Amino acid sequence: MTEPTKARGRPRNPLFDEAILETTRAALVDAGYARLSIEGIARQSRVAKTTVYRRWPSKAVLVWDAVFGTVVAETILPDTGTLQEDLTRLVAEIAGVLGSPVARAAMPGLLTDFTSADPLRQVVQQSFLSRARAQLVIPFERAAERGELRPSASVPTALAALVGGLFFRATVSELNFDAAFVGELVALVTLGTAAS
Numbered sequence: 001m002t003e004p005t006k007a008r009g010r011p012r013n014p015l016f017d018e019a020i021l022e023t024t025r026a027a028l029v030d031a032g033y034a035r036l037s038i039e040g041i042a043r044q045s046r047v048a049k050t051t052v053y054r055r056w057p058s059k060a061v062l063v064w065d066a067v068f069g070t071v072v073a074e075t076i077l078p079d080t081g082t083l084q085e086d087l088t089r090l091v092a093e094i095a096g097v098l099g100s101p102v103a104r105a106a107m108p109g110l111l112t113d114f115t116s117a118d119p120l121r122q123v124v125q126q127s128f129l130s131r132a133r134a135q136l137v138i139p140f141e142r143a144a145e146r147g148e149l150r151p152s153a154s155v156p157t158a159l160a161a162l163v164g165g166l167f168f169r170a171t172v173s174e175l176n177f178d179a180a181f182v183g184e185l186v187a188l189v190t191l192g193t194a195a196s
Contacts, residue, residue: 020045020052024066025102033063033109060113060120067106071097072131083143083193087186090139091162095177098170107171133159140193153193161189 023045027036038059042049056062071094078089097103113120140155149155165185169177 016045016047016051017055020047020055020062021066021069024062028063028067028105029101032105036063038062057119058113060110060118061123063106064110064120064123067103067110068097068128072128072135075135077135077138079142081146083139083146083148084186084190086139086142087162087189088182090136091166091186092179092182094166095169095182098166099177103170107167111171136162143193148195149193150195155193158189158193161185161192 020041023041024036027041027044036059038052038056039049041062042052045052052062056065075090075093078086080086080089098107110120114124115121136159137155140149140158143149144153162185165188169175169181175181
């Protein structure tokens, strides 16, 4: 039987992690994405710059983790018995995250770095998107079992409409998220996928 390999160096201190993430969130709201730096975050968190880089390979990855790192794990999937109500509650919860001051401050810079050679793209694709898709598809699977969806309904297209609408509102539009927007976005998707 192979002996487990012992981790080299000192173990990570979770108190450092949370202090760095909290400092990052505060700096985003106070100064904005462009003016935020790893050096500044390390200084404000009272840790070495190398401590930050050992955990997050770039500013973009640090900001992503600070703002969205726990979204998938903390999102509660409702099971109300109808797709419309399930999506209304789910979209309202996501809108609450995207509409927060820290997310609004982070999103433009994150989108720019996502399209560059920054490690953010790999982090998001490998550790976030697959889990997010797996969760978001569940309400549609339940709806299909209840006979709410027409056989030809495209769940990937429905998800793209939901997520695209949310991210457009968060990044391009200066409008806030409200119950009317959530209701209209959900109605657009449910009417487009509903069984005859």
